[in-house]
Amino acid sequence: MNLSTTALLKEAATEHAVHPLIRNRWSARAFSAAPLSEEVMHTMIEAAAWAPSSMNEQPWRYRYALRGTAAFEQLWECLMGGNQPWTKDAGALLVCSGMTLLAKNGQPNSAWKHDLGLANANLLTQAVSMNIYGHLMGGFDHAKANAVLSIDETNEEVFCFLALGYLGEAEQLIEPFKTRELTARSRRPLAETVMAL
Numbered sequence: 001m002n003l004s005t006t007a008l009l010k011e012a013a014t015e016h017a018v019h020p021l022i023r024n025r026w027s028a029r030a031f032s033a034a035p036l037s038e039e040v041m042h043t044m045i046e047a048a049a050w051a052p053s054s055m056n057e058q059p060w061r062y063r064y065a066l067r068g069t070a071a072f073e074q075l076w077e078c079l080m081g082g083n084q085p086w087t088k089d090a091g092a093l094l095v096c097s098g099m100t101l102l103a104k105n106g107q108p109n110s111a112w113k114h115d116l117g118l119a120n121a122n123l124l125t126q127a128v129s130m131n132i133y134g135h136l137m138g139g140f141d142h143a144k145a146n147a148v149l150s151i152d153e154t155n156e157e158v159f160c161f162l163a164l165g166y167l168g169e170a171e172q173l174i175e176p177f178k179t180r181e182l183t184a185r186s187r188r189p190l191a192e193t194v195m196a197l
């Protein structure tokens with residue numbers, strides 16, 4: 001199974017003419033040895049930063065480490081067992097956190113997770129446009145991540161990690177990850193999501 005066959009298998013079978021950048025994104029697990037540069041990391045994060053946010057608070061924060069660095073190892077150690085085998089080859093690990101309080105008055109920002117999600121969606125779409133694939137992960141040790149990153153929990157919360165990289169071959173993965181990489185994606189029918197009033 002070569003890369004383009006996997007990409008075809010993973011392409012969203014949409015009911016409408018959805019943009020290819022959205023159809024062709026998936027949560028990849030097989031990453032190639034090709035490194036990610038600081039330039040592409042900053043390009044993706046700048047795309048994230050241009051997401052809309054409630055009152056333009058821009059609550060998202062990103063910290064990242066490139067593969068091969070001590071910081072990458074430290075972040076990788078924070079991941080749950082089910083996420084460690086396939087993320088070791090990622091080009092970078094990115095920590096997605098949010099400021100939980102409004103900068104303007106210190107009150108809770110009820111929109112921070114929503115806005116971080118919007119930013120992450122931008123980041124993933126920009127990534128696909130550069131042939132980079134991302135895989136979000138909620139499976140990490142929060143206490144460890146807070147300690148490693150010296151997070152001030154009074155106003156910041158780590159929400160998820162994101163593995164990023166150029167595509168590798170599914171064959172390089174151990175099971176069950178290989179099978180998951182070779183399984184088509186699915187969504188429930190659009191009619192169960194949308195209601196025209």
Ligand SMILES: Cc1cc2nc3c(=O)[nH]c(=O)nc-3n(C[C@H](O)[C@H](O)[C@H](O)COP(=O)(O)O)c2cc1C
Binds near residue numbers: 027136138140160185
């Ligand atoms: C907030 C969040 C947390 C996730 N956590 C994990 C995780 O810990 N491990 C994992 O393998 N996938 C994780 N995923 C990926 C989802 O399982 C994946 O997006 C979903 O199955 C749809 O697949 P697709 O992204 O390929 O379309 C997470 C996704 C999101 C948005």
